[in-house]
Amino acid sequence: MADVTNYIDRLVAELCPDGVEYRPLGELLAYEQPTKYLVSSKDYDDSYLTPVLTAGKTFILGYTNETEGIYPASEEEPVIIFDDFTTAFKWVEFPFKAKSSAMKMLTLKSGTDSLFKYVYYAMQCIVYNSSDHARQWISKYSNIEVPVPPMEIQEAIVEILDKFTNLEAELEAELEAELEARTLQYEYYRGTLFGGLKDPDNGLPAIAGLVKTLCPDGVEYRSLKDVVAKNYGGGTPSKTKTEYWDGDIPWASVGDLSDGVLEVTDTRSKITEEGVKGSSTNIVPAGAVIVAIKINPGRMKIAGMNLAINQDIRGLVLNEFMNARFLTYYFRTLVFAGHGTIVKSITNKHLMETKIPVPPMEIQEAIVDILDRFDALTSSLSEGLPAELAARRSQYEYYRDQLLTFPRKGENQ
Numbered sequence: 001m002a003d004v005t006n007y008i009d010r011l012v013a014e015l016c017p018d019g020v021e022y023r024p025l026g027e028l029l030a031y032e033q034p035t036k037y038l039v040s041s042k043d044y045d046d047s048y049l050t051p052v053l054t055a056g057k058t059f060i061l062g063y064t065n066e067t068e069g070i071y072p073a074s075e076e077e078p079v080i081i082f083d084d085f086t087t088a089f090k091w092v093e094f095p096f097k098a099k100s101s102a103m104k105m106l107t108l109k110s111g112t113d114s115l116f117k118y119v120y121y122a123m124q125c126i127v128y129n130s131s132d133h134a135r136q137w138i139s140k141y142s143n144i145e146v147p148v149p150p151m152e153i154q155e156a157i158v159e160i161l162d163k164f165t166n167l168e169a170e171l172e173a174e175l176e177a178e179l180e181a182r183t184l185q186y187e188y189y190r191g192t193l194f195g196g197l198k199d200p201d202n203g204l205p206a207i208a209g210l211v212k213t214l215c216p217d218g219v220e221y222r223s224l225k226d227v228v229a230k231n232y233g234g235g236t237p238s239k240t241k242t243e244y245w246d247g248d249i250p251w252a253s254v255g256d257l258s259d260g261v262l263e264v265t266d267t268r269s270k271i272t273e274e275g276v277k278g279s280s281t282n283i284v285p286a287g288a289v290i291v292a293i294k295i296n297p298g299r300m301k302i303a304g305m306n307l308a309i310n311q312d313i314r315g316l317v318l319n320e321f322m323n324a325r326f327l328t329y330y331f332r333t334l335v336f337a338g339h340g341t342i343v344k345s346i347t348n349k350h351l352m353e354t355k356i357p358v359p360p361m362e363i364q365e366a367i368v369d370i371l372d373r374f375d376a377l378t379s380s381l382s383e384g385l386p387a388e389l390a391a392r393r394s395q396y397e398y399y400r401d402q403l404l405t406f407p408r409k410g411e412n413q
Contacts, residue, residue, distance in 0.1 A: 019409035026142030234309035235280030247272030284315030
């Protein structure tokens with residue numbers, strides 16, 4: 001990359017010996033209000049054809065079947081969508097509908113002697129923090145100046161940054177494909193391990209031998225209630241009583257069960273002793289399992305510390321012959337249909353009647369050991385993916401800023 005920046009420096013020295021002209025974005029870009037492109041319905045479906053866009057991180061909110069008022073962006077006529085409140089922006093080369101009336105469509109003004117993609121890259125270098133919740137483009141953002149070197153330099157920079165962007169996208173796709181493959185492999189082995197409890201001949205050899213030796217008549221399946229020593233319900237302290245909240249007692253809701261980690265080691269909300277005493281919540285001891293009965297029924301994790309639970313969760317202290325990690329892994333293979341059209345739920349009775357395998361502890365521990373190792377491999381890749389992408393993004397931003405930093409015309413060289 002050093003050779004590239006040296007090449008740009010040489011071009012600047014040759015073509016702009018007195019420095020580069022800076023111009024306000026408002027002189028380079030025209031804006032259009034999104035009114036006639038706004039989506040009317042929130043009835044999105046992946047089978048529909050037209051994407052609904054936001055300039056924020058989500059970008060594609062969904063797909064609509066609306067056929068009128070579609071912005072006709074294309075590779076030949078791209079557009080920058082700009083959030084007038086947050087100043088986030090995206091480059092778009094395909095037809096779309098807009099979600100927010102705060103979005104502006106930015107296009108290149110004619111006769112500006114600028115490349116549109118170059119202006120887009122120059123905008124990425126702007127450091128801007130809006131201090132108020134107000135429209136930004138007309139009053140402030142459009143007045144920000146960006147360097148406008150000769151066309152030859154713009155073309156060279158766009159070519160370099162396009163290649164860098166494409167390489168970054170290819171890397172992201174490769175890493176995500178690797179993660180998906182690793183996850184599918186993990187799910188296959190998990191299914192094979194638990195399937196081998198019923199049919200050892202089709203299970204993994206290491207476990208099949210144990211099953212045949214320790215369970216010659218087959219592995220026993222029992223109701224969940226048979227392995228539970230204590231079953232806790234939960235509750236929510238009154239939100240109107242501030243003395244119940246922001247304490248030091250972890251209070252778990254279904255949202256705390258949403259990621260793939262096996263244990264809950266922190267919760268989004270904390271309550272006080274008064275909150276525990278003044279509500280129907282209960283403290284579930286560390287090492288017990290907590291399982292959702294509403295919203296995401298059947299989602300289970302292990303309590304990594306003593307914690308309180310809300311009414312959508314049951315806390316289960318297991319008998320000594322049941323390994324909590326084994327049970328939690330097994331529950332990941334189950335699907336609970338639940339009842340309700342909006343919020344899915346199961347009853348505590350339904351949960352307790354769930355059939356589970358109860359092999360000897362030696363078999364449970366062997367399966368847990370294998371799945372723990374697979375889980376660690378998958379988790380390391382899941383954690384490494386964002387880190388690798390962040391590193392590439394930082395590298396890209398560094399070189400982009402280097403390429404787009406020019407001496408201003410008229411300043412001392």
